[in-house]
Amino acid sequence: MIAIRSSVAQLALLFLAAAGNGALFVIILRLRFVMEQHLKWLEQTYPAGHVSARGEQWYNRPFLVRSLFQFMLFLAAFLSLILLIATAWTHRGEVFGTMPQDPALTYYEEHAARLADGYETLSLETAHPALLKLIDEHFEGETLAILDVGAGTGRDASWFAAHGHRIVAVEPSEAMQTIGKHLHPSPDIEWRLDSLPELADTSASGETFDLIVLSAVWMHVKPDDRQQALETLVSLLKPGGRIYLTLRIGPSEPERGIYRVSEEALNTQLAELSLEAKKLDEQSDLLGRSNIHWVSIGICAATD
Template sequence: MTIEIRPNASAEVPGTEGYVDDAELLIPRYESVNPSEKYRAVTHLFPKVPSLVLDVGAGTGVDAAWFAQAGHQVLAVEPVSAFREAGIRLHPSPQIEWLEDSLPRLSGVVHRKKLFDVVLVSSVWNHLARDERGVAIAALGTLLAPGGVLIISLRHGPSPSNRRVFEVPIDETVNLASNHQLMLIASAETASVQLLNKQAGVNWSWLAFKN
């Protein structure tokens, strides 16, 4: 396991509002989610052989650990230190590298000039404003290996009042991706698998793109 902290990273990354205050409550909630249920709608698109995975907004590393257990190498990107520290403690693995970075630019990841077979943007996209989403899709497109798959989930339903959350149209996301030569290959609608969100009526759109 490798840990990299960017010395110039901002302590208040846009989109992370509320997460530091709620981290103690959110960590067990994140850990309660089964990734095989969460990704059921798009699991068939994941590589069957060991590959490079970029997990953007990795939270406590539940998804990263799931991919690592399947033999993949994972770069887990998370701007909230409480989540990174929990992930390092709860999911130690030589196949997971942790990096402090964030959308929309992912400057630390882009600087590495590495391409990924799977890029995950799960439970993150709705935290970006419209202009940030345009910048973000451009950055993500540069990180996708030829034939790789980009997975973006869109949240629909109520959100905590202390979070920065936008309602994001599916068509806007598809059009943004198309503008950067990323073509939609699959879409699905699912209920939340996190119990409290499910009870609140939260559901998700899953969009998969290839270059």
């Protein structure tokens, strides 16, 4: 809500600036016309009292002096209008309601820099030892096609790319993507603006992946969307592929779009899709939050 109000306030101020400067431009144009008519009348009817003040230098000639301030007003009005259009386009979803508000996405957009600092202090080896073990056990020596859903700053995607794998990094937050591209530029990382439960662009590409990674993502998927999200992930998985997923076990935080998750609920949903889950490890929160811990889950087809 704060973000929406801020966007509306920006639009209102820019509109006021454009309208105000535009109105002043028109008013001064009218005043110039009236003054010119008056000076012409004065020159004709009372020549002795008329002072022409033509100006001999380029900077004090009447046309330049009369027009300079008016030109500045026109320029200010024009620039305000351009900024108004750009701001309205950038925030069209929030301001005009063309897309539903996602509190998680809003939070990441507003706090991207601070969150990135925290993520980048941890290495993939520290955050996901179970993921590295899963790769060693099931894909030893292979070059993998990896889908990193909720890639954040690209920390993990960068590690995968550095080890020879091809990565599609899906991140719905434009702010986080911008930081990620700056911190971890790599030709082997393809960034996409996409999100669960549909992953519409990724699904439309027809690609499938050996490994799908969801690190600190599942708690942001609304409970009613989780079954569809799992179906989407399975459709993107190659035969024999694996899904690595972390569960945040802790209280919900609605303002951040964080919902409760549990191993039991996940196992029930996986069973409906003939999928198996294996608990890989359990860790305390690496950012020091005492009421939160993490469970790493490996997922595969029941026949694998």
